Amino acid sequence: QAGGELTDEIAITLDVWDTRMAEVGDQLGRARAALVERCEPMVNEAYEELSGQVSTIGLIYEPSWRRDGLATALVNARRDDLRRGVSTIGPHRDEVEVVLDGLPTRTHASQGEQRTLALALRLAAHRLVAERTGSTPxxxxxxxxxxxxxxxxxxxxxxxxxxxxxxxxxxxxxxxxxxxxxxxxxxxxxxxxxxxx
Structure with missing residues (x-):
């Protein structure tokens, strides 16, 4: 940066990196969405086994960049990212929101429900790995x-x-x-x- 502005050389380099990150990030986002979709019924089953209650667990994976596309989001965030010294947009920043009976667990689940959900997620992940690999981890x-x-x-x-x-x-x-x-x-x-x- 020169005087707070991007030099042409740095901008070109970032364009190359952002293009590659957008390609791989889109692939990773699609793979994660499929994984979350497959895992959701396993989490519901494990939660019912642990809690003895029939509840609806939802796993929501919605990347913040999906609406405009990752390539556009990276360009739009570039100046702020350079100022912060970290990339703020991309699959490495994505989170899965967990909802219990339609309400976000971060704000509406009790400690017991959160602990049970954490274990249900762990058991579901174990089952998913066993299913995908054919061996028991x-x-x-x-x-x-x-x-x-x-x-x-x-x-x-x-x-x-x-x-x-x-x-x-x-x-x-x-x-x-x-x-x-x-x-x-x-x-x-x-x-x-x-x-x-």
């Missing part, structure tokens, strides 16, 4: 049981997928848990549960 859940009431913790444990599941917890396992193995940390060492060391 490892599912890792970090300290989720302490955030759930006993009924939802039991529901989660009852609906864990087949395959390897690793759950970390700082609190005792609920009665519904029947792990194949339990590892504990004692004096800074990882040991099998019940090992006197």
């Amino acid at each position: 490892v599912l890792i859940l970090d300290d989720v049981l302490s955030e759930l009431d006993p009924d939802r913790a039991a529901a989660l444990l009852g609906h864990l997928p087949a395959g390897q599941v690793i759950i970390t917890t700082a609190s005792p396992l609920p009665p519904a848990a029947h792990p194949d193995r339990t590892l504990e940390i004692k004096a800074g060492r990882v040991v099998m549960a019940g090992d006197p060391q």
Whole structure:
């Protein structure tokens, strides 16, 4: 930039980058939209399993640049992006809005509903990866049981997928848990549960 204005050389370079980003970004946006559409029924199923309630979960993926197209949006945002030193438009900035029974969860869902939705999204993603790859991925859940009431913790444990599941917890396992193995940390060492060391 010279005196706050783009030089011709920088503008040409940005045109090349923006053209490529628009091409790839449009492809990525279409792929994400298809993925969100496929994942939505899986999230609904997992949410019902965990909560015991029939609710309608909606996943809304609507890129902010879709109306004008990514190429136009990149050009329109260029000056602000250069001032900020970061690209503010594109698929890397997109978000999926989650709605529960027609209301946005960010503002209308309770903490329990948000936690249950987060787990439903995790389980749905696991199911989707298994469906797409034909193999079962490892599912890792970090300290989720302490955030759930006993009924939802039991529901989660009852609906864990087949395959390897690793759950970390700082609190005792609920009665519904029947792990194949339990590892504990004692004096800074990882040991099998019940090992006197």
